[in-house]
């Protein structure tokens with residue numbers, strides 16, 4: 222077995238003995254990787270993190286850390302750094318003492334502690350706040366301190382549970398960048414939890430999409446966006462158009478699909494394997510062309526323009542296509558594009574490889 | 583730089599103005615309530631304070647003497663008019679039996695004054711004209727001693743510190759200096775120290791028992807917590823007297839505990855468990871425990887579990903996480919609980935009176951004693967003032983530190 226930094230093997234977890242909140246989790250994480258667990262609320266992300274940190278025990282299965290099973294190892298012996306959503310800075314200690322805490326319990330010498338604390342605070346640009354109490358810091362500042370505290374004892378693995386959840390958008394983006402930077406500089410493995418997909422896409426090496434205790438797909442961000450394995454992932458990540466239909470034939474990985482209004486289109490057969498089953502076609506809004514060159518784009522259908530929204534760099538066009546009135550097309554603002562009008566009927570098209578035939582859920 | 587400073591001060595000024603407006607608004611809201619408190623809380627306390635120094639009764643008994651001594655320098659015995667005045671006063675006060683009251687009061691300052699006044703009162707009818715000085719000194723030559731006149735003059739002032747001094751085992755000597763009372767009369771300081779000692783012991787016992795209890799409540803499931811809470815509040819629903827008496831039943835020689843121990847054969851004679859210090863500790867700790875547990879619980883319930891988890895993830899053992907992170911965060915609860923228990927214990931009366939022995943009585947017992955048995959309101963008030971000052975100073979010293987005003991209960 223190749224040695225991964227962290228491995229979940231067939232892990233299950235139930236709190237009440239009735240319902241599994243994590244079902245058969247298998248996940249391997251390499252050293253230095255930045256893996257994000259992304260999923261809707263209640264999908265079991267925090268539970269997975271807590272099992273890894275040692276605060277919850279797996280009901281079934283094994284978790285390996287550095288090749289060692291850790292199911293019976295108490296949290297303080299795991300040496301895993303952790304950033305909590307609500308920061309969890311000790312309110313009765315100064316910023317400096319908060320950072321010194323993990324080093325003190327490790328009985329490091331005084332001067333080493335001082336230096337390590339100062340270095341860690343400088344890393345997050347919080348050096349001048351060393352004597353403040355957490356109550357005297359802003360949310361963003363607390364988050365930086367929490368980050369520094371989780372890193373100050375040089376763990377090889379850091380867990381972050383929605384660390385930026387409480388921050389406003391601008392600060393969140395800045396912190397994303399800084400966390401990413403620190404990750405690259407220190408080479409630590411990061412397991413990151415969020416339900417903000419743009420955060421997951423910008424920061425991660427790989428994203429594990431959770432739903433209902435199951436990993437739906439684990440892949441690098443571009444794969445996840447462009448090649449979703451199933452319709453949950455397609456709809457969860459980024460904006461997505463869906464068209465319902467039935468598979469007519471499948472030939473060499475390409476399915477001919479009859480839409481609800483009878484039009485026929487081709488799509489990559491990703492998640493369908495037999496003729497006659499219902500399917501959900503997934504097409505990204507930016508891959509749809511208006512009045513396409515029929516020679517280049519084999520897949521064309523009729524659309525009816527419902528609404529146009531001017532967004533500066535592009536125009537969002539909502540139209541009805543094959544019975545779906547929420548079909549979105551992003552038209553780049555290439556100048557002189559006042560050609561569409563609400564109520565107009567147009568021809569739209571896309572490439573076969575941009576249209577994926579997925580499970581109908 | 584200078585510009586910077588002016589900007590600073592104007593900002594500070596603005597802040598102060600904004601704060602002041604807020605304070606005025608708050609003031610109008612709590613104004614009526616404050617008035618009510620003033621009437622029903624501070625006025626009785628004020629009356630007690632006044633009672634402890636009020637000496638006007640003496641001037642009512644000996645009005646002429648008080649007037650005649652007002653300008654006496656105190657260097658030698660006073661002049662003839664002072665003697666005439668006291669003869670006149672005594673003629674009226676002796677038959678009215680108020681002379682004995684004055685005598686008792688002056689005897690505090692100068693032993694022998696009581697018998698001096700009564701003896702003179704008995705014979706005062708014989709003095710029918712001047713020279714008053716010589717005739718009075720003939721009745722008792724103590725009247726020729728300036729020391730007695732000094733005591734008398736001090737004793738006729740409108741206010742007196744005598745009772746308060748007495749409550750601290752101090753008194754004035756004949757030269758108007760504050761000195762300690764003779765050793766065999768000094769009892770109050772040791773009672774005050776005993777009161778503090780018992781209160782402190784009860785506070786520590788409550789903390790030792792209450793802290794784990796509150797922690798257990800804060801960490802257990804809702805149903806267990808409610809059960810414990812009811813058990814705790816049950817204490818409030820039973821009368822203090824009943825609870826104290828039930829301890830006597832449990833702890834007395836033929837009580838449950840001793841019967842059981844005798845039955846097991848661990849002891850051959852009943853252990854003295856009640857009517858002594860042990861009984862006082864047991865009963866007071868039981869009665870005051872909720873006042874420790876409730877503030878502790880309220881603080882603990884507000885501490886999210888992620889703090890201890892954070893400590894564990896940072897490498898702290900469960901014990902280190904508990905003592906270095908959890909316990910310090912409960913300090914406001916510890917402070918508030920200890921202060922509440924301690925301050926209440928200071929004023930405890932019924933419980934020690936019932937389950938304690940003579941050597942376990944606290945200051946309040948003597949307040950009641952002076953009111954009920956001696957009908958000496960002044961001494962009772964003086965001891966009350968001592969209690970009040972004790973309580974107040976503990977509150978001021980520690981209340982600020984534990985921020986008791988920010989405490990929420992339940």
Ligand SMILES: Nc1ncnc2c1ncn2[C@@H]1O[C@H](COP(=O)(O)OP(=O)(O)OP(=O)(O)O)[C@@H](O)[C@H]1O
Pocket residue numbers: 236237242260261262263264265266267268269416
């Ligand atoms: N201590 C617990 N006891 C019982 N059930 C729990 C406990 N913690 C979580 N659960 C349940 O387990 C499921 C998964 O919870 P979890 O906290 O892992 O979700 P999550 O993916 O982190 O969600 P979110 O994005 O909202 O944080 C939820 O249905 C939740 O109700």
Ligand SMILES: [Mg+2]
Pocket residue numbers: 266267268382
């Ligand atoms: Mg969560």
